[in-house]
Amino acid sequence: MIRCEDVLREVSNYIDTEVTEDLRHQIEEHLRGCHNCTVLVSTTRKTVSLLSSSRILELPSDVSQRLMQRLAVHWS
Amino acid sequence: MKPEPNGDLSQASDEELVRLVCLGKRELFGHLVGRYQRSVYHIVQGILGNPADSEEVLQESFLKALQHIGGFRGEAQFRTWLTRIAINEARMRLRKYRPKLHDSIDEAPEEGMDMRPRELRDWQPNPEEKLAEAELARLLEKAIRALPSIYREVLVLRDLEHLSNEEAAQALGISLPATKARLLRARLMMRDYLTPHFQHRWHHRLLDRFAQLRRHP
Numbered sequence: 606m607i608r609c610e611d612v613l614r615e616v617s618n619y620i621d622t623e624v625t626e627d628l629r630h631q632i633e634e635h636l637r638g639c640h641n642c643t644v645l646v647s648t649t650r651k652t653v654s655l656l657s658s659s660r661i662l663e664l665p666s667d668v669s670q671r672l673m674q675r676l677a678v679h680w681s
Numbered sequence: 682m683k684p685e686p687n688g689d690l691s692q693a694s695d696e697e698l699v700r701l702v703c704l705g706k707r708e709l710f711g712h713l714v715g716r717y718q719r720s721v722y723h724i725v726q727g728i729l730g731n732p733a734d735s736e737e738v739l740q741e742s743f744l745k746a747l748q749h750i751g752g753f754r755g756e757a758q759f760r761t762w763l764t765r766i767a768i769n770e771a772r773m774r775l776r777k778y779r780p781k782l783h784d785s786i787d788e789a790p791e792e793g794m795d796m797r798p799r800e801l802r803d804w805q806p807n808p809e810e811k812l813a814e815a816e817l818a819r820l821l822e823k824a825i826r827a828l829p830s831i832y833r834e835v836l837v838l839r840d841l842e843h844l845s846n847e848e849a850a851q852a853l854g855i856s857l858p859a860t861k862a863r864l865l866r867a868r869l870m871m872r873d874y875l876t877p878h879f880q881h882r883w884h885h886r887l888l889d890r891f892a893q894l895r896r897h898p
């Protein structure tokens with residue numbers, strides 16, 4: 606029987622599907638009866654997906670141009 | 682694949698390009714820059730959080746990679762090797778210019794810290810719809826900057842750059858379990874930071890309910 610602390614420790618691996626089949630079943634069993642952990646998993650998953658889909662820290666085109674200019678000195 | 686010397690190299694593998702650069706076709710390094718400049722910029726921006734520093738470190742990382750390309754032996758992927766250079770350059774910059782501000786890269790506790798999330802309130806169903814794209818990007822950047830640097834590094838590598846845990850561990854020069862432990866902490870901290878912006882608010886739920894009642898009395 607796994608506890609909330611175990612879910613907390615594994616939530617990141619669980620989202621990445623990097624837990625064993627057995628552990629995954631145990632976590633899912635626990636989630637069915639635990640609102641707190643269900644919220645934890647869904648909001649952590651959403652955090653990860655916001656990060657993956659957002660366009661943050663974009664490379665500005667002038668930065669890219671200056672990079673190429675500086676490097677090109679070394680091969681021309 | 683073995684592209685002809687003057688053929689189309691946009692499809693060539695990284696390793697093939699590296700081989701040709703080492704043979705003296707140094708201009709082909711430009712293809713590798715094109716492939717990874719965004720990624721390296723993400724990483725150094727993620728670590729430094731300052732566009733001016735990030736631009737310099739971006740340039741220095743690629744210069745260093747070009748200078749040392751003969752030392753790339755192919756025991757890691759080129760991308761991982763390059764990422765490692767960029768991380769080291771960014772860390773050096775942090776130490777050099779902000780010795781006081783810089784939060785310790787090596788000394789932060791890995792275990793034993795209380796990780797229990799403070800907020801267990803649920804989020805709205807579609808948080809990304811609440812904010813405009815640019816606004817969301819600003820919020821996420823702020824949240825990333827608020828993380829201690831060891832967590833920022835791993836989060837950027839895994840969740841922005843989509844390196845595997847193994848690649849991230851190699852690039853950071855730490856063990857796989859340490860990588861996963863840091864990633865867990867980083868994601869939980871991000872989640873805590875974002876929760877107040879996205880949580881269901883009881884008075885909103887009440888207003889929604891009220892609006893429904895008025896539409897369908």
Ligand SMILES: [Zn+2]
Nearest residue numbers: 608609639642
């Ligand atoms: Zn629970």
